[in-house]
Amino acid sequence: MRHVPHLYLCGPWESDEIALSEAHRRHLGRVLRLADGAVVSYTDGEGTTGEGELAGAAIRRGIEARVAKPAPEVAVAVAPPSKPNRARFLVExxxxxxxDRLIWLRTRHGEGRPPRPAKAEAWARAALEQSRGAWAVRIDGPVEMEDLPSSSTLWVAERETNPPPSVVNGGILVIGPEAGFAEGEVPHRANRLGLGRxxxxxETAAVVGAAILLDRSxxxxx
Amino acid sequence: MRHVPHLYLCGPWESDEIALSEAHRRHLGRVLRLADGAVVSYTDGEGTTGEGELAGAAIRRGIEARVAKPAPEVAVAVAPPSKPNRARFLVExxxxxxxDRLIWLRTRHGEGRPPRPAKAEAWARAALEQSRGAWAVRIDGPVEMEDLPSSSTLWVAERETNPPPSVVNGGILVIGPEAGFAEGEVPHRANRLGLGRxxxxxETAAVVGAAILLDRSxxxxx
Incomplete structure (x- = not known):
């Protein structure tokens, strides 16, 4: 089976051709050695995907389709890890x-800083392309705990607690800093989610917790 | 709360003091700046843990306890990723x-090689210390698919398949190489496990799949 590259191309697309960035051009031309006419799939990261072809420094748009937004929404609010390679791993x-969403949390004992937004976006886009997705993760913050939307169920990861019920309806997974939350920092309305002993x-708690919330949702x- | 370091100290321990490696001595003395008498927890990675104290270039053993082997057994058999940092991430x-077990798989389309055993063991031990575990992961292989123990349930990760039943009894998660399995390579007895679209x-499939199997077990x- 031939490998069809999947590209994130920022929308909205207004004509029949979408101009490629220098990085995309280099990747398609020099790394993958694709010639004009080669089939390429693409997405705007907001649910539209298409299959077009390479045409010089652009993609000629082909048949496009809408992918429904996955439901229920699953978000992760996390105190940034202090080492940059761990933050990168987390975003990717x-x-x-x-x-659906990654929200950097400002916490009392947190020592890490969120990576620069442009960097985090670049990591996320590469991962969207790699995983052939149609919906990009939205990255926000840093925010305080009390700024998390009050309409969402909060799941606070905690040791020595049981996992969530077997069926849940999405929500926000909340992961504190290495040093833990300060007393009274976690709102009363939050549910506890155990990830083992x-x-x-x-970053491990964020990925494992997200996998379990996605699974149970x-x-x-x- | 004071941080008590957790050390992996290779067993069996035969006297009241366990000699420290040069790396441990440096970490406790120069990095953590602990003095003689400081409390240190330790494990042999085979279910024994203890709380002792630093005594020169050794740990003086204190109260010890047995931690039961977690059940049911969950193992991961995986074609090694081709990039070393991704293999490291996977092991860690x-x-x-x-x-419980990590088994490197030799597959027809696999291009990666397992990391050197001494390296993989070092990554695993650091992660065991970090996570304060009592049971170390056993790392084996590379083996062929037909060498996987026939008494274990196999769970082969596959796209566009449903997740496993909500209660499972452990088993071996099988992850193929980036290029996928060859026709006929996956044994008929294997179950399918979906990890989304x-x-x-x-390495992502291995960690996410392991989290879901551990959760459902x-x-x-x-």
Whole structure:
């Protein structure tokens, strides 16, 4: 089976051809050695996907389709890990899994800073392309805990607690900093979500917790 | 709360003091700046843990306890990723989560090679210390698919398949190479396990699939 590259091309697309960035051109031309007319799939990261062809420094648009927004929404609010490569891992893996939102949390004991937005977006887009997704993760923050939308169910990861009920309806997974939350920092309305007895690093808890919330929200079914 | 370091100290321990490696000595002395008498927890990675104290270039053993082997067994058999940093991530995260066995798979389309055993063991031990575990992951292989123990349930990760039943009894998660399995390579007895519609990298599928198998096997409960 021939490999068809999948590109994130920022929308809205207004003509029959979409101009390629220098990075995309280099990747398609020099790395993949594709010639004009080669089939390429593409998405705007907002649910539209298409299959077009390479035409010089652009993609000639072909048949396009809408992919429904996955439901229910699953978000992760996390205190940034202090090491940049761990932050990168976190962004990439959540984007690859198809988490809807990543919200950087400002916490009392947190020592890490969020990566620069342009950097985080670039990691997320590469992961969207790699995983052939149609919906990009939205990255926001940093915000305080009380700024998290009050309409969403909060799931706070905690050691030595049981996993969530077997069927849940999405929500926001909340992961504190390595040093833990301060007293009174976690709102009363939050539910507890156990991820086993091991002490997990911030980025591991985020990815594993997201996988379990997606799974129990029916988001990993065909 | 004071942080008590957790050390993996290779057993069996035969006297009241356990000699420290040069790396441990440096970490405790120069990085953590602990003095003699400081409390240190330790494990042999085979279910024994203890709380002792630093005594020069050794740990003086204190009260010890046995931690039962977590059941049911959850293993991951995986075609090695081709990039070393992705193999490292895979080993670290599975060790951190508490997966019991990691088996490198030799597959027809696989291009990666397993990391050197000494390297993989070092990554796994650091993750065991970090996560404060009592049972180290066992790393084996590379083996062929037909060498996987026939008494274990196999769960082959596949796109566009449903997740496993909500209660499972452990088993071996099988992850193929980026290029997929060859025809006929997956044994008939294998069950399918869906991880959603995204194309996941080998190491992402391994960690997410392991989290879901551990969860559904009751291994993440208190």
């Amino acid at each position: 893996k959540l984007a690859e899994l198809g988490v 091991r002490v997990l690093r911030v 029916g988001r990993l079914s065909r | 995260k599975l060790a951190e989560l508490g997966v 995204r194309v996941l990298r080998v 009751g291994r993440l409960s208190r």
